[in-house]
Amino acid sequence: MVKRYSIGSVFKSESVIEDIEVSSGLADIFMLDEEKKEVSLKLLDDELVYGLGESVRGINKRGWKYLSNNVDIPIHLEQTMALYGSHNFLLLFGSGRNLGIFIDYPGYLNYDIGFSKRNELTLTFTDLDVDFYIIEEDSALGVVKRFRKLIGKSYEPPLWGLGYSQSRWSYNNEQEVLDLVKTFKENNIPVDAIYLDIDHMERFKDFTVNKQRFPDLKALSNKLKKEENIHLVPAVDACVKVEEGYDVYEEGVKNNYFCKKENGENFLAHVWPGRAHFPDVLNDRARKWFGKQFSKLLEQDVDGFWIDMNEPSIFYTEERVKEIYQKFEEIKDKDLGGGYFAEIQDMVGTVQNRPADYEMFYHETNQGKIRHDKIHNLYGYYLLRGATEHFKEIGRDDILLFGRSSHIGMHRYGGIWTGDNHSWWSHIPLIMHQLVNLNICGFLYVGCDTGGFASDCSQDLLMRWLGISLFTPLFRNHSAIYTRRQEPTAFEDNKSFSDLISLRYAFLPYIYETYKKAVNEDTLYFYPLSFIYDDERSKEVEDQLFVGQSIMITPIYKQNAKGRHVYLPEDMLLLRFRSYDDYDKEEYKAGDYYVSAKENEILVFLRKGHSLALAKPARNTSEVDFNDLKEIKF
């Protein structure tokens, strides 16, 4: 059962696709404090609080505070309150009630989930203009299914989007891409896609190709597709470079497609291309126009895009830099002993993604002119949506599409990757926790940068990371420009990487079916144990996940460990995979165990009465024979 409650004057985010009548007043569970702009509710003892999609800490969000504020944040810590996406859905269960709360609110929103007081959940709004959807069902999964029906079917990628993909900031030119493909072939490492980061562009201009680096992207694209079944996926940024003669810039200016300041000037921010404008994707005309631009790259025969910097990320504004220059003028002749330099340090240190800059520009929406910060968290969603609306218009439903910034609603149009994680062991459990909550919020096509984006990766870390990434629908190895090379061929043990990445293709039929089912039935791809079992222990296990409802994975995420503890809520069959045809089988009774796993071993537990069908070895998804499967039963 869904009930909708409304406070104030609500911006229609189109996150929800059903039209639910507004109930009068406010739900009984809530206490409203209009002065503080707070809505709070009591948590029950031991109640689990899931949701919030992409966020730090555990699957159970209880005990910390969060902030919905889509932000380009290069470091994800336990204390980090906001990441790239805002997913304002909470699921309360485990102590009697099964309650879903969707807060349809596009601005900044603070959560205190039993942090200040153990049994109190408080939402603090910037403005009390919000729709609440309250869902009550008989089970946690029931709540999720009802919520997912409310927000609409999740995005489905093309099959090749479920293969292994290789990325780095940046593969700089055609030769580097060809060499990469050659090295992968020589080492028998299957691959379905290669990503082009921002350096494929001409001076970071969206939808352009640097001709020195990629003289004929279309030919390269077709050669790779035809000869190797490999797809190229370029990045598209939210920011449009200010440059005379650049068609996207000129059209945008001419037709008023960019976000403007109060005074009517186009809002100017510095991002990768230097001076840039942001397309006003909350404006239907501008969104349609920006969506059309994707055809320029489709004409190069690429079939996929990843949308980056779409929070939108701001390096700095000239207004703020001028204030800093002004401050310098004020202090430069003063005694250095006076500590004035600290003011400069503070101003320079906080220049990026500065809240005040997001209050400087406006959107011309079909609901009126709105200052950006009021609907900030919708920007990434609407930008990506514009692309999909265009693909639909030109009859293309086969495009791979995902972005960094997101909001519930965007799950209908594409997937996400979880941004700039690090080559840290702790980021293996982090993605596990995020996957469950993102699935709950409708995002099924999800993955992280396998091996970690920033910081240096080691062979053991990359290999252990496969314990989760072999199963994520988006399976991409991506790393930052200044880090140690992170392709699976960059380490000592190429053979194990070949065997393990090949396993992805053996699991593909299971992965594909599981994904389809999650889309069609509005359920999960990754299940927490608490959704499948009723015992107390299953409520607290967060480092084991079910992929679908047949297999449970238990990645190892401690350096130098040779195994891990596993909790089995029922009898299960352990499959310890080293490769497609090299694996152990061991039956386990329900209970707690230490299970050994060498670095090149992947642990998969099969449930009683279930089966796992393996496809034969393949070099990419198109070679996978879905009709010739080896079935492992228990």
Next chain:
Amino acid sequence: MVKRYSIGSVFKSESVIEDIEVSSGLADIFMLDEEKKEVSLKLLDDELVYGLGESVRGINKRGWKYLSNNVDIPIHLEQTMALYGSHNFLLLFGSGRNLGIFIDYPGYLNYDIGFSKRNELTLTFTDLDVDFYIIEEDSALGVVKRFRKLIGKSYEPPLWGLGYSQSRWSYNNEQEVLDLVKTFKENNIPVDAIYLDIDHMERFKDFTVNKQRFPDLKALSNKLKKEENIHLVPAVDACVKVEEGYDVYEEGVKNNYFCKKENGENFLAHVWPGRAHFPDVLNDRARKWFGKQFSKLLEQDVDGFWIDMNEPSIFYTEERVKEIYQKFEEIKDKDLGGGYFAEIQDMVGTVQNRPADYEMFYHETNQGKIRHDKIHNLYGYYLLRGATEHFKEIGRDDILLFGRSSHIGMHRYGGIWTGDNHSWWSHIPLIMHQLVNLNICGFLYVGCDTGGFASDCSQDLLMRWLGISLFTPLFRNHSAIYTRRQEPTAFEDNKSFSDLISLRYAFLPYIYETYKKAVNEDTLYFYPLSFIYDDERSKEVEDQLFVGQSIMITPIYKQNAKGRHVYLPEDMLLLRFRSYDDYDKEEYKAGDYYVSAKENEILVFLRKGHSLALAKPARNTSEVDFNDLKEIKF
């Protein structure tokens, strides 16, 4: 057996107290690359590499790279290569050999411990002027004991230094301290010491007291000692404020006690007091003079000190700020579209603890004039040593003393706390790993900021943190000025905090005896399982520690967990403590278990044939009756 090998011209760090004859050549295990200034050796398969004292990641350092460079670093991540201390000792064992390597080298030193190549350890020096001490014994513990004999007996604190202590940046005045004591009493929370952070000083001047805030520190100090048995412990920083009329500054200038630049001027850095000089503690005369200053606070009847900022930390130098100002002048009239502001961002962002600044000043040592960076890692050690040498001279062997920056050798003079950790769950296992490696390196009086220094703490985090901190010799709750209040009385469940902190006093006889034994026998206070058991599993367990050789502790370090997995290498008796007289006893056979533990429960496992003696409840260490003990046997 110890052998010493020497390359180049070695600075005598006085880390070692024995005079070992130099063997010719270089140890067989090493490969020397003079051009790269590298010394490397082969690691054996599965060999464990312990050591490096205060550093990130696991007890086993294998698989990452480290840097010896004492640095004021406010965030401790998996990728962090250097912290506040340099402890250049490695212990290799577990695959046949038991090898200790002490690298007596006071400059920057890079370690690659099986990171680039799994079976290779590489040391990269700035200058090839180094002494190696190679120790071979029959066991890992044997190596440690021999090493500890080489470097001399560890520091012993006064008994009250083993009690619970409360700190915050900062308790600002006398009334705040008195209120704190009152609140603790009202809530039955025992406490032995209260810390005064930098705000007790007059304008951050070492050895001064702000008279507005603390009109009569001596009276306060005596009142607390006499009425409550509580000791006050003020902070002392490395930096001496430049201020006319300030005696420490004037004496230092007059007698050339401060570090100087090449041109003979006193080196000037900006730190907490603004403009400041660094006492040249590597110079015997200057060190003696600086040590004497501590008497100014001893005259206020405080009996302990914590030495901060002694890396020494540099906020910025005026030379560098002038370069930044110059850069501004150069770019301020240029087109903002040119991206010049990024140069300013980079310069401002790297102004703190800048390597080039450490190359600007010199020490006048009894081994000649030496540029600071060449002996950088000794600074904190020698500063603290100066204090102890003074205490000895005035016949005081009862002073509590610990510092932030350290080097092997300093363990003879004081303890350390592990600096600016965070209120993160992951910093519970981090301190467990650091404790073992610090013990190996001679530092026994060690603890971390319980509850975390930076970021906001929650009740559950602070309570779970007691799982380790109840047992650390230095047991201090400390937090940063801008964080949520973190005293045990700042949360909802005062009763549990009272019960649990009281347990510290019940354990005190065991803690005291264990500490004494570790000092006297050159062994460990915290033992890893790998030192006690021979099985393979015990080599990889890093989240369970022995305190002495009788009890094993297993802290819970996951939010919302209601227990944890435990590995028992032998039959053990679980004591699940809620308070001194409220605990469960459960016998366990050797094996793997999930053991439940509510938030207010502390898990202690007692070995067969051992006993744990509990003292009766006390409000501080002086009330603990060591003769009236309740013994729990197994």
